[in-house]
Amino acid sequence: MTHYSALSLVAKAFSGHRSWSRAWRDPVPKPAYDIVIVGGGGHGLATAYYLAKEHGLRNVAVIEKGWLGGGNTGRNTTIVRSNYMMPGNTMFYERSLRLWEQLSQDLNFNQMVSQRGQFNLCHSPASLDAARRRGNVMRANGIDAELFSREEVMRRLPYLDYSDDARFPIIGSLFQPRAGTVRHDAVAWGYARGADALGVDIIQQCEVTGFILERGAVVGVETSKGPIRAKKVGTAVSGHTGYLAAKVGLRLPLETHVLQAFVTEPLRPMIDSVISYAAAHFYISQSDKGDLVLGGDLDGYNTYAQRGGLPLVEHTFASAKALIPSISRLRLMRQWGGVMDMTMDGSPIICKSPVDGFYINGGWCYGGFKATPASGYCFAWTLAKDEPHPDNAEFTLDRFRNGYQIDEKGMGPTPNAH
């Protein structure tokens, strides 16, 4: 593996950048591994990386039906933050943010971590009170949070609609300075390269179609490239967790839904942070290329189709215009959708399942990108030690049975939170 550095960049320039070696191998699957991870998104690749790095488990394969990061890792709007307040979530997401802060160095791959700060706008005294409480919980846990008045928001984000006609008045904001964005493809590629260098086999264009079961335990996977045995199998397949779990007889507390994202034509630098417009369920940031990256709500019905419908396009752009009137004439360049597991409490699942040999990493709803490093770290721990790390101890399947849902939004069992 070539070490990436300014020096290697200059050296390779002399050969016209033609002598770079592959970032990871393209191996033929072995008949058996200690651990097989299904899904080559950020979570699966991070899991393999930490299995090898933290636990010395290198006889590991990641099996991906398409290409690395072709799922939600490459489809999301790349926002990372740790403004959670429910026990179980708070320190997990903070671990993730701390891992993001070191990740470029750790992986020797520029993750373009940009801690530009995130605003969560408040539109009523009640929402400001809720934001103050959330901020206090964060600060009590050593996480950065600030509460801004309307005047401070006006000073920092002068282009929002503060007029009397504004659809939802902006009366303040919660702000997390360390939140921001990360380059999504680099996450998949960086973890893939790191895992491969430690001996992990990354197998693309190979779909897991079922599981090999012996005496009720999972002992391998059936794939489009033939059976592969494994002592343990972990899934990290975002929207397809329920579909695969059904193949080992598990019904899960989740539904699969689509979320869309959009980019506009590029602009000069305008939005230097991430802005969430809570009242309309809308958020926006600006990429380094200058295009505005924005998204809204779920389409709202069960679907595995990686595309959304026009009603949500209209909703999202109505929200964009209501918040930032000056962008109303921008043209939309691209639109796409990704399908996600929406759990009944809006929080994820990282645990050993009731079926021996079968481990689940899923239920990420639409906030799982920020979780990638901690998710991989904790899932690797769970797979290696057969017990959860303290930071994922609450992300069990049992919590729904035992009444310990982690309901960050406080809205009961509906599969549409976060």
Place this chain on the structure above:
Amino acid sequence: MLRFKCPVCGLRDETEFDYGGDATVVRPATAETAFEPWYDYVFLRDNPRGPHREFWHHSRGCRQWVVVERDTLSHDIGDVVLARDAVKENRS
């Protein structure tokens, strides 16, 4: 845009409807005191990749609940019937 043929109003846009989730989920009888049926009802879903029977409420139309057959992979829409008729079928 999804479009459903409401048995009362005819072909209408998705925007006139609200989604009501999986229509195969059946609420246990109120007298049911066992844990499992209620746990199943509140939390667990088949979440199929393919044909799905689901409730929609024609809230900006005739205000009837309907049951739609829709494929969650292709979005092909099959039969749309009034929910009260579908429920009768379930019970018979």
